[in-house]
Amino acid sequence: MFSGFLLSLVGIREDILRQAPSDRARYLSMGAILLATACVAAVAATFAVRMALRAPLPLALLVGIGWGVLILTLDRMMVIGMNRQKGRWRTALMVAPRIVLAVLLGAVVSTPIVLQIFDREIQAQIKVEQSKNETDYQRDLATDPAYQTIPDLETKVAELSAIASRDPAVIDRNPAVRQAQDAYDAASATLDEAAKAETCERAGWNCENSTGVEGIGEAARAAMDARQRAQEVVDQKKVILDKAKADAKAAEDINAVAAQAELQRIQPELDRLRAARDAKTIDYRAKSENSDGLAARLDALDALSAASPSINRMRWVLWATFLAIELLPVLFKLLQMSGAPTLYERLSDLADQSDERAASARIAQEENRIALARELDADRDYLEARERRRSESL
CATH class of the missing domain: 1.20.5 (Single alpha-helices involved in coiled-coils or other helix-helix interfaces)
Incomplete structure (x- = not known):
């Protein structure tokens, strides 16, 4: 039954073939070649549909089988339609279109199989290309005029948020407050030195520049007067510092209200720009993650071939091999026609x-x-x- 099917592929009449049993093996071989070529085409189409459309395997197999049947029909048509002609030119004119069609079909069939054979190398190259494209994208995004105002707006929003939050540290950074604080700290240091000198004189300790005589003498009274004057200076500086902080706080309250109003004005614009930039980035990365179809794989294989002579040689050897498989039915028929x-x-x-x-x-x-x-x-x-x-x- 199967041999009858193979013979029917080649268009052989079994009633005539029974009278020429020596030719049976030849035509069975031709039928097997047609069937094998169709199977290779079906496998190639399955790979192509999986790569290009990311179709599930059952659907890819269904499309592959359909493509294999189509290739079988075309090859059968070409083989059956090739008959002996009177004269070489007539034979050439009859064979040439069929060879051209077989070459085109062979190129279509062999390409997905070659891509599948180099799948690991191609996937690695695609990741390299995606990384390079991501770097280029980030550079272009940073220089895109539509989003160049985002860093300035972010800095401005951070400053306004600090002001609007009435952070005490903002008051401490006020120039007038810092100046008053430095004056107060200096006066406090002087007061500490004066109090230490007074203690040394009254206790009779052997401190620097002290008399070392215990009791309240002339030196002790002078030290007490110096401490008193230092305390008065500290009190004055404390009043100035408190006033500077009060003035700074009042100014910060006014600034906080203004900052809150400004923040409400520019925050939506910053959010809009960020959302647009993030949406563009998400869209780009979604496309980048899906950029491993047939075109991307062919580009990756071209890059690998240019970088590695061995891959380039193996690529074309495999391509030529599967092309020859597709050409086999026509070549087999042509060889048969060239003999008696x-x-x-x-x-x-x-x-x-x-x-x-x-x-x-x-x-x-x-x-x-x-x-x-x-x-x-x-x-x-x-x-x-x-x-x-x-x-x-x-």
Whole structure:
């Protein structure tokens, strides 16, 4: 049954082949070649659909089988349609279009298989390209005029948020407050030194510049007066510092209200720009993650071939191999036509001639029948017309 199927692919009549059993293996081989070529095409189409459309495997297999059937039909048509011609030029004109079509089909079939064989190397190259494209994208995004105001707006929002939050640290950074604080700290340091000197004089300790005499003497009174003056200076500086902080706080309250109003004005614009930038980035990365279809794989394979001579050689060897597989049916038929006619071909020609003579005889017989019927119709019409004239004359 299977051998009958293979012979039917090549268009062989088994009733004639039984008379030429020596040719049976040849035509079975040709049928097997046609079937193998269709299977390779089905596998290639399955790979192509998976790569290009990311289709599920059952759907890809269904499309692959359909493509294999189509290739089988085309190859069968080309093989059956190739007959011996009188003269080399007629043979060449008959064979050339079929070879061109076979080459085109072979290129289409072999490309997905070659891509699948180099899949690991291609995936690695695609990741390299995606990383490079991501770097280029970030650079272009940073220089995009539509989003160049984002860093300035972010800085401005941070400053306004600090002011609007009434952070005590902002008051401490006020120039007037810092100046008053420095003056107060200096006066406090002087007070500490004066208090230490007073303690040394009254206790009679051997401190620097002290008399070392215990009790309240002239030196102790002078030290007490110095401490008192230092305390008065500290009190004055404390009043100035408190006033500077109060003034700074009042100014910060006013600034906080203004900052809050300004923040409400520029925050929506910053949010809009950020959302647009993030949406653009999400869209780019979604496209980048899906950029591993047939075109991207071919570009990656081209890059690998340019960088590695060994991959380039292997790529074209594989491509030529699968191309040759697709060309096999036509080449096999051409080789058969270049030799002497086989016994099956001679028997088939005789059968065709016999069928043609029989068909010609049937056609001639049918033509004679039609001619006779026309003559009979003409005679009947003549007799009817003569009878009408006789009736009219009476």
